[in-house]
Amino acid sequence: xxxxxxxxxxxxxxxxxxxxxxxxxxxxxxxxxxxxxxxxxxxxxxxxxxxxxxxxxxxxxxxxxxxxxxxxxxxxxxxxxxxxxxxxxxxxxxxxxxxxxxxxxxxxxxxxxxxxxxxxxxxxxxxxxxxxxxxxxxxxxxxxxxxxxxxxxxxxxxxxxxxxxxxxxxxxxxxxxxxxxxxxxxxxxxxxxxxxxxxxxxxxxxxxxxxxxxxxxxxxxxxxxxxxxxxxxxxxxxxxxxxxxxxxxxxxxxxxxx
Amino acid sequence: xxxxxxxxxxxxxxxxxxxxxxxxxxxxxxxxxxxxxxxxxxxxxxxxxxxxxxxxxxxxxxxxxxxxxxxxxxxxxxxxxxxxxxxxxxxxxxxxxxxxxxxxxxxxxxxxxxxxxxxxxxxxxxxxxxxxxxxxxxxxxxxxxxxxxxxxxxxxxxxxxxxxxxxxxxxxxxxxxxxxxxxxxxxxxxxxxxxxxxxxxxxxxxxxxxxxxxxxxxxxxxxxxxxxxxxxxxxxxxxxxxxxxxxxxxxxxxxxxxxxxxxxxxxxxxxxxxxxxxxxxxxxxxxxxxxxxxxxxxxxxxxxxxxxxxxxxxxxxx
Numbered sequence: 001x002x003x004x005x006x007x008x009x010x011x012x013x014x015x016x017x018x019x020x021x022x023x024x025x026x027x028x029x030x031x032x033x034x035x036x037x038x039x040x041x042x043x044x045x046x047x048x049x050x051x052x053x054x055x056x057x058x059x060x061x062x063x064x065x066x067x068x069x070x071x072x073x074x075x076x077x078x079x080x081x082x083x084x085x086x087x088x089x090x091x092x093x094x095x096x097x098x099x100x101x102x103x104x105x106x107x108x109x110x111x112x113x114x115x116x117x118x119x120x121x122x123x124x125x126x127x128x129x130x131x132x133x134x135x136x137x138x139x140x141x142x143x144x145x146x147x148x149x150x151x152x153x154x155x156x157x158x159x160x161x162x163x164x165x166x167x168x169x170x171x172x173x174x175x176x177x178x179x180x181x182x183x184x185x186x187x188x189x190x191x192x193x194x195x196x197x198x199x200x201x202x203x204x205x206x207x208x209x210x211x212x213x214x215x216x217x218x219x220x221x222x223x224x225x226x227x228x229x230x231x232x233x234x235x236x237x238x239x240x241x242x243x244x245x246x247x248x249x250x251x252x253x254x255x256x257x258x
Numbered sequence: 259x260x261x262x263x264x265x266x267x268x269x270x271x272x273x274x275x276x277x278x279x280x281x282x283x284x285x286x287x288x289x290x291x292x293x294x295x296x297x298x299x300x301x302x303x304x305x306x307x308x309x310x311x312x313x314x315x316x317x318x319x320x321x322x323x324x325x326x327x328x329x330x331x332x333x334x335x336x337x338x339x340x341x342x343x344x345x346x347x348x349x350x351x352x353x354x355x356x357x358x359x360x361x362x363x364x365x366x367x368x369x370x371x372x373x374x375x376x377x378x379x380x381x382x383x384x385x386x387x388x389x390x391x392x393x394x395x396x397x398x399x400x401x402x403x404x405x406x407x408x409x410x411x412x413x414x415x416x417x418x419x420x421x422x423x424x425x426x427x428x429x430x431x432x433x434x435x436x437x438x439x440x441x442x443x444x445x446x447x448x449x450x451x452x453x454x455x456x457x458x459x460x461x462x463x464x465x466x467x468x469x470x471x472x473x474x475x476x477x478x479x480x481x482x483x484x485x486x487x488x489x490x491x492x493x494x495x496x497x498x499x500x501x502x503x504x505x506x507x508x509x510x511x512x513x514x515x516x517x518x519x520x521x522x523x524x525x526x527x528x529x530x531x532x533x534x535x536x537x538x539x540x541x542x543x544x545x546x547x548x549x550x551x552x553x554x555x556x557x558x559x560x561x562x563x564x565x566x567x568x569x570x571x572x573x574x575x576x
Contacts, residue, residue, distance in 0.1 A: 013392050013524070014545065026391060098403075101364060125390050126526070127372045129360040136364035141329060141438040144357045145509075159441065163509055164353040165412075167502070172327065173441040185496035220369040220406070223385065224398040229376065231534060231553035236546075244558055245568040248540065249576065251556060257459065257517045257538065258483060258573065 001057040001151070002111070003047045005081065006104060006118040006130065007040035009063060009072035013123070024222045025092060036072045039119025042182050045189040046149075047117050048080045054153060058082045062107065064100055066090050070205050077200035078192030084205040089215070096219040097129035103210045104130070105137035115158070116179040120145050128181070135179035142179040143172070147186055151176075259404060261292035264344035265313075266335055267300045268354060272308055277350040277410075279417035282313075284410050285348050286418060287377045291384060294345075299338035301331055309425035316341060317427065320434035326354045328361070329439045335362050337432055344405060351409035353509070363407040370407045371399050373527055375414040389527050393549030412508055413531045452503050452511075457487035459517045462506055462533070463499070464491040466522020466543055467562065470499045475566045476521055482573045489513070491523050507532040521562050525550030542566070 011017070016029040036044075044061070051057040061076040063069045064087040073084035087103050089095065095103075108116075116135070121128035128144065135142030147169065149160035161171040163183050192200070237244040252258040263285050268275045274282075285296050297314040300306065303324035306317045318334045335358065339347065347362065349355040351373045363370035376387040378398065386408060390397040454460060461480040463473060473488075480486040490500040492507055506513060507529045518536035522543055523529060530553055533539070541554040542562045551557040558565060 017391070019395075026395070096369075097360070098364065098367075098370060124392060127370075128356050129363075129370055129372055132357065132360040133364040133370070136332075136361035142357075142361065143328065145353060162353065162357075164444070165508055166512075167447040167510060168353075169445050169447060170326070170353075171441070171443045171445070172439055175438040178438075183496075184493065185502075218402040220371050220386075220399045220401050220403070222397055223400045226387070226396050226398055228389065228394070228396045228549065228552055229387075231530065232539065232555055234539075234551070234554040234557050236551070236557045236559060241560060241564060241568050244560060245565065245572045248556060248558060248569060249572045252517070252540075253576075255538065 001050060001054050001114045001153070003050060003057060003059045004108065004111070004113045004116045005040070005043050005047045005059060005061050005076070006116065006134070007044065007061060007063050007072055007076060008037040008119075008122045009034045009065060009069040010037045010122055010124045019225050023224050025094070026225070034068060034072065036075055037119050037122045039121060039123070039182065039184055041189040042184050042186050043117040043119050044076050044079055044081060045187045046182055048190070049187065050115070050151060051080070054151065060085060062087065062104065064089050064095070064103060064210075073205050074200055075192070077203050078197045079190060080193070080196050084203065085208050086205055087208050087210050089210055091215060094125070094222065096217075097127055097133055098219040099214050099217055100130050101133035101137055102214050104134050106211060106214075107208060108138055114176050115151070116177070118179070118181050120181045120183050131179055131181040138179070140177045140179060141174045142181070143174065144181045145183045146180045147183050149180065259345050260343070261288075261294040261346065262342065262344045263289055263294060263296045263346045263348060264338055264342045265296065265298050265348045266331075266338070267298050268350055268352065269300060272306060276417055277352055277412045279419060280412065280415045281348050281350060281410055282418040282420060283415040284374070284377060288346060288384065291379055297338075297342045297344065299335065299342070301334040305429040305431070307427070309423065309427050310420045311423040311425040312420050313425070315425060315427040317429045318432045319429065320432045322434040322436050325442055325444065327436060327439045327442055328358045329436050330434050332358045332361050332365070333434050334432060336365060337430065339366065339405070341430070347405060347407045349407065349409050351411050355409045359407050359409045366405050366407070367403075368405040368407055369401040369403045371401065372409045373411040374408045375411050375527065389549070392524060393526050394547050411527055411531070413534065447502060453487045454489055454504060454511055454513055457485055457513075457515050459483040459486040459519065460489050460506075460513055460515045460533075460536070461486060461519045461521065462489040462491065462523060463494050463521050464523030465493040466524065466545075467494070468522070470497070472563060473499055475563065478570055479519065479521070479566050482570060483517070491529050520550050520554070521566070523550050524548045525553060
């Protein structure tokens, strides 16, 4: 089984950031720590579990971005993936999911993946578009928010269960090749083993150029980063820890909530 | 550009789902600005006799549209696009919507903006707002390429009840084929009628509680209140610290208790949609920029591991 896992490197949730002069780009502090998008870690784990159960499986890891994303790819190799690819994009502007999915589709040409796995969305931008768009570009079926799956190699299909709204689950069977996006409840990502860490040190991450015509396509464009909407005009408690605790008690008591 | 709008409707037993009525409101805002037409696309398994004077209706029926499949709905939506030729396609950001909407955008090679929370008009131009960067910032987009597919965040717009009466309704019997999909089934998790539905005070734990042992703190805090219940964000349920029956959010439960206390919750749009009807919201999160603080009546910017024991001591003293 040939598996591709698409991962994104994201800045950690507490990263210091600034907004650029044009108010349409986010600039992160040089000291920012980046990690693998949490949902994509689950995608890697899902791929590793397939590799352990189906003989002759191999896992390719792909990420788009500048040199720094190689640390995320390296980490995936340490977890046990086989080959790492970086689709080179050095630009400052965040790429539209439409462009990213076309870059990956280009990469997939001739590689004949049976299964493509990615996270249900990125933690930072939360669009959830690249996966289904890539499947559409490759003209293969897809399923999002997958909570569990079973691959049937005899009839070349995958049975899977999706998370739906309000506590519903939906299951279906799809013919391979398929793209799935996984929800975080699907598994517990492993820590890299020592032997895989040593192996990954020697692995080369292959750089792949992306077509420049894709860089210049225009889809939706970020034009402004306005103040977030405020759902409630609340109060922020001040003072020492003890004073805040006292103030909260008094406020709740005043409303007969405690 | 005609700026014509097509809404793909989710419905049940000839009734529009609440989220679909929210799409009507969103579409009305756009149609008013562009002075454009709105068509409702309804994928169904039998022809429907319904009408709506405000909107054109297009019913696409096929036995293969009896239940949602990505493959079937994508074909139905593409057929609608071919007939209506809309510039803007509006879809719910539901578990069905986000499953096929990006595919539709890719097939049409158009723009796609997910989980839109507001439409903004500036200098006579339309922009689309959504939340980003872990919910800390809002992002405003211009749709350069058409057609544009947007998915609309549940709860972001008020519901609009369309008028009854005569209207144009076209039925198209479609030749939908499911070549790759089979064995479609739906099941309900056992989450109905838990104590969360009746609780006066919901104390919810998020990723910020750090480790499973700290759930005891959350339970101790809950025990300070009468008729209280403990709930969690999806991460906490995914980690297995709490069962999925206590998950708050779009994919879990929606609650509206008199008091909601969010502990270590960052406040993603998905979570907010599940608790924003609470009468009063208290958030405890050391990150002063966390989105949850914008949806709170009382914000406590403190480490919950230190704050909660302190608060419990105050409760015990009085």
